[in-house]
Amino acid sequence: MILDYEPAPESTAIVNLRDSYGLYINGEMVDAISSETIKTVNPATGEPLAEISMAGPEDVDAAVTAARAAYENVWRDMPGRDRAKYLYRIARLLAERSREFAVLETMDGGKPIRESRDVDLPIAAAHFFYYAGWADKLDYAFGGVSPKPIGVAGQIIPWNFPMLMAAWKLAPALATGNTVVLKPAETTPLTALLLTEIFDEAGLPPGVVNIVTGAGATGSAIVNHPGVDKIAFTGSTAVGKLIQSQIAGSSKRLTLELGGKAANIVFADAALDQAVEGIVNGIFFNQGHVCCAGSRLLVQEPVAEEVISRLKRRLETLRVGDPMDKNTDLGAINSAEQLAKINELVQAGLDEGATIYQPACELPETGWFHKPTLFSDVSQSNRIVQEEIFGPVLSILTFRTAEEAVDKANNTPYGLSAGVWTEKGSRILWMAQKLRAGVVWDNTFNRFDPASPFGGFNESGFGREGGRAGLLPYVELESVANGAGR
């Protein structure tokens, strides 16, 4: 029947994978000094895709040295309008090759091609376009003060949005005149490595961006390198805390974008059909591998049953499976390790007496997959309510009054995002005032725009990415007074 939708796989022929990859240092792909390697695999099949270098301290040192030279000799003093030209070129080239990047992103990370094609890549390109626009207008960004670059930025990004996070990190750093050593996650390094082709094509001066692949040890080498002036990290709260302690006492600047346990709050007067879509998008987008995922549903009691029944019905139409299929809604879990973590927390939910619901979908036999999962009959003290699961698992709680919703929403160590669903405008404004979250979405969820700052409160981190606020982590503000004023 028509709704079975025959397989509609996107072709992978557009991607040219190498057997192995070196590091991108000073404008060239070079062999790593470290001989350690790791294989990056396709999580939908478990098949290895390519061999990746695990950069050691000497490799990181070479990258930082190249970044320092490029900073001092080329990039720092280049007029903003000229830096902008490079960023515009990168943005255009990325947009032109977006299908290739989307396919590779899905192969390496497991997210549905529908998302890498329609979300990750368009927003990544938009981010470069947006910050290209700031590069020659920095003197007007903060009024009366002159923003100066910081120096060499060490940027460490996660595996959930590899290309998009690279864009979020690179674009503002480069626009403001900093140079970069970027480390993609060890399970998803391929799009960042492909991005080096775009840097070459754009004629980006050597050393402005250096890409070193590796795991925690490589990240630690960047964090602890004395030649690095600023660290920008997106990842887990535990690692964020470790980084913060490691750079204590140094002059390194730090921004952290860490975990979350966002509340998606549905009031009884909400547009319920659209709220259900927002709940689904909030927790099942990218298999729930989203730091700002709406992983706690708070629903007002009069409509709780109604919302849950609509939600269950909607889950039946979600298509879980081959991420490369254009009709897939939920793709693969990024790694065996992450799947084990999700399974452990789901078991904890069952042990704590929560009621589980999963649709009757079949999972592929190879690769790592997890059914979309709802937990009801949960309480605020349960682990599945407190801890970030980072998977397609939603915990459903109820509330009676707006005050109670706010109390429950804020009762978490995190504070990255929140969603409010109501048709009453004044209530949205009141809620937004009370919620402790970096982003509050009203009547929508998981909407990203380069012009809108993103970042967290509390243990979700500090610093903002996107918008004018996203320039701040990469500049020193210098007051220039000439005495003529008085």
Added chain:
Amino acid sequence: MKVTVATTPVDAVGLEQRAAAFATRSIKKGSKLAALDLSIRCIDLTTLEGVDTKGKVQSLAAKAIRPMPGNPDVPSVAAVCVFPQMVPYAAEALAGTGIEVASVAGAFPAGLGPLEVRLDEIKWAVAQGATEIDIVLSRSLFMAGRFAEAGEEIAAAKQACGPAHLKVILETGELGSYDAVRLASDLAMANGADFIKTSTGKIGTNATMPVALCMAEAIREHVNRGGSPVGLKLAGGIRTAKQAWHYLVLVGETLGETWLDPALFRFGASSLLNDVLMQRAKLETGRYQRAEDFSEA
């Protein structure tokens, strides 16, 4: 009258976002053939022109029965939809085929004739052989906030239909908001509509994906609350096979497979049929045919 102004609100941004997502479904080969045949089986092949004649209606009926002469695999359409005066010709031409005779009635398309006259028109069309009646919601009463009266008119029309099925046209392009579309849907369903229908095809704005989704969600809620299954008819502006399968995806994923059937879903269209036939021939032969290879109705 069960519905007043309290109805489930609709968020326009979310609705349009969701509606757009259906159009990204990729329909291949076997699924596409099934979608094309289903589209044909769900068409109310329509002519609603002042110049309609017996000859025109007979020609349309012939096309309805055998859309692709020479290829008996191509199914017949669901119904032929005409003005009341054309009903006798349609009924005669379609007798024994199983194809429904649909008639607009009730001072179509404005619906502003005297109620008694409109009800008589319905009864007359049914007596002449119409098995389905398409009336319009009184937008005059609806926009004035006189929802109860608008609903009573629909209930009266339902009674006048007797055994014939009642389709209520909301003329969504005139209602101004999705909230109003949802309310009008609820109003029509609560007062006995067998089908709710988007448009007359006589104004600029006809069926759209978000409006179709809005009405499908209203039907879903109606059924979840214990109401009997109500059909959905999308009319006006649907001209290509691709548009048709986007709508089928929307209806199937929102209301379930049960609605992917002419008993509960219709396209009100005329030019759509030949585009579907052309795509169908392309699937079977691997080549596009000339437009001249497909007969005009």
